[in-house]
Amino acid sequence: MDTKQRILDEALTLFSEKGYANVYVADIADRVGIKAPSLYKHYKNKQAIFDAIIEEMNQRFLEQAGALQINGADAAKDADIYQTISEEQLIDLGRNLFLYFLHDDHTRRFRKMLTIEQFHDKELAKVYQKQYVDDPLSYQGMLFGMLVASGILQTDNVEIMTIHFYAPIYMLLVMCDREPEREPEALKTLEAHIRQFNLLYARDENKIRSRRKKA
Amino acid sequence: MDTKQRILDEALTLFSEKGYANVYVADIADRVGIKAPSLYKHYKNKQAIFDAIIEEMNQRFLEQAGALQINGADAAKDADIYQTISEEQLIDLGRNLFLYFLHDDHTRRFRKMLTIEQFHDKELAKVYQKQYVDDPLSYQGMLFGMLVASGILQTDNVEIMTIHFYAPIYMLLVMCDREPEREPEALKTLEAHIRQFNLLYARDENKIRSRRKKA
DNA sequence: GTCTATAAGAAGATAGAC
DNA sequence: GTCTATCTTCTTATAGAC
Numbered sequence: 001m002d003t004k005q006r007i008l009d010e011a012l013t014l015f016s017e018k019g020y021a022n023v024y025v026a027d028i029a030d031r032v033g034i035k036a037p038s039l040y041k042h043y044k045n046k047q048a049i050f051d052a053i054i055e056e057m058n059q060r061f062l063e064q065a066g067a068l069q070i071n072g073a074d075a076a077k078d079a080d081i082y083q084t085i086s087e088e089q090l091i092d093l094g095r096n097l098f099l100y101f102l103h104d105d106h107t108r109r110f111r112k113m114l115t116i117e118q119f120h121d122k123e124l125a126k127v128y129q130k131q132y133v134d135d136p137l138s139y140q141g142m143l144f145g146m147l148v149a150s151g152i153l154q155t156d157n158v159e160i161m162t163i164h165f166y167a168p169i170y171m172l173l174v175m176c177d178r179e180p181e182r183e184p185e186a187l188k189t190l191e192a193h194i195r196q197f198n199l200l201y202a203r204d205e206n207k208i209r210s211r212r213k214k215a
Numbered sequence: 216m217d218t219k220q221r222i223l224d225e226a227l228t229l230f231s232e233k234g235y236a237n238v239y240v241a242d243i244a245d246r247v248g249i250k251a252p253s254l255y256k257h258y259k260n261k262q263a264i265f266d267a268i269i270e271e272m273n274q275r276f277l278e279q280a281g282a283l284q285i286n287g288a289d290a291a292k293d294a295d296i297y298q299t300i301s302e303e304q305l306i307d308l309g310r311n312l313f314l315y316f317l318h319d320d321h322t323r324r325f326r327k328m329l330t331i332e333q334f335h336d337k338e339l340a341k342v343y344q345k346q347y348v349d350d351p352l353s354y355q356g357m358l359f360g361m362l363v364a365s366g367i368l369q370t371d372n373v374e375i376m377t378i379h380f381y382a383p384i385y386m387l388l389v390m391c392d393r394e395p396e397r398e399p400e401a402l403k404t405l406e407a408h409i410r411q412f413n414l415l416y417a418r419d420e421n422k423i424r425s426r427r428k429k430a
Numbered sequence: 431g432t433c434t435a436t437a438a439g440a441a442g443a444t445a446g447a448c
Numbered sequence: 449g450t451c452t453a454t455c456t457t458c459t460t461a462t463a464g465a466c
Contacts, residue, residue: 018334019236019334019335021236024458024459025459034432038431038433040461041432042431115330119331119392125394133386155411156411157411164379167385170382171348178334178344179344193379200415239440239442240443241441249449250450251441252444
């Protein structure tokens with residue numbers, strides 16, 4: 001990785017731990033293994049580093065969104081995947097979403113940075129909200145819409161059903177951001193949540209088919 | 216309000232908007248209507264102001280917790296209140312919780328400050344988690360436990376049921392902290408969430424009794 | 431592109447008069 | 449308790465050699 005990119009990477013790590021104002025240009029330079037003045041050959045000033053991180057993440061989001069839409073379109077075609085979704089697959093879906101958000105290094109650091117900086121700039125608040133609330137709800141909602149159409153799940157209100165699925169995942173996620181040691185507990189709760197979600201929303205015939213494990 | 220208290224109040228406002236590091240002692244003094252050096256007659260240094268805010272809030276929390284337990288104990292005795300709880304009362308319960316957290320000035324500023332500072336100190340993370348996640352879940356859980364015992368609601372897992380009730384409220388709350396203009400939308404979603412929660416968890420005879428409004 | 435030296439300014443905190 | 453004046457330290461950023 002070249003120096004310009006390493007600066008972004010180390011800056012993101014520091015910003016996500018201490019917040020923009022508590023990170024000094026010299027701290028970033030130290031981690032990269034250069035002196036502070038050298039850093040100004042790569043970025044105009046400290047703010048430009050922050051802006052570049054946001055810009056880079058916006059790029060990633062766009063790529064992701066593109067990928068998701070393609071998957072979504074594919075998924076709509078291969079609807080039989082969703083015809084046979086089991087409770088265990090639903091648990092996997094939720095757990096994968098949770099663990100990706102929690103453990104993916106770049107996502108995690110970026111989310112923590114936005115958590116700290118969100119009130120500093122309206123645009124940052126919007127980015128946070130879109131990336132960690134609105135977009136997941138939109139994507140999951142599309143998926144659950146198909147599951148309802150397939151007769152796997154049953155509801156009059158897919159939007160609320162999606163919130164019932166995602167809000168607990170979100171709450172456990174931000175809990176683990178602040179208390180990482182509670183991840184095992186969060187994973188247990190996550191599984192219990194999805195089993196109960198399945199009981200509540202699965203069509204009766206599907207409920208009978210699903211195995212009902214005791215935790 | 217005396218100067219010492221006004222300092223805490225103005226400092227909390229500023230900390231909740233900009234974060235500790237971006238607030239200067241002179242800013243706080245300005246708002247109080249004194250010069251920065253005068254402030255040092257009331258507090259040893261900037262950190263002492265922050266600590267005093269935390270300390271004051273811990274006191275309030277203790278008082279609240281005391282009050283809630285008394286209410287809880289009373290509620291357990293007056294169980295007939297919960298024998299007749301309607302869908303509309305459940306909506307009120309959720310909306311009141313939501314609006315109190317969102318609009319109570321002190322609570323709101325304190326929560327925003329902790330949101331910004333939570334990764335700076337493990338203790339702050341704990342305070343946040345306790346106050347805005349664990350304690351609400353614990354209190355609501357107690358309440359729902361009684362509703363299940365009374366046969367109003369039905370579930371094998373009160374803990375998860377409580378998360379299903381509270382997690383959407385929490386998600387909407389932190390959404391409004393960052394995008395206050397979305398409060399009307401949040402209130403609509405909140406009501407729809409609780410109506411659906413009621414449909415999912417109310418005993419069949421109670422479901423029939425409840426009016427099922429279309430939004 | 432990286433360094434040393436340093437300018438420029440911001441911000442926390444103290445001294446001492448009133 | 450509040451003020452003005454000031455000290456000190458920290459931090460960003462630039463200048464200019466290599």
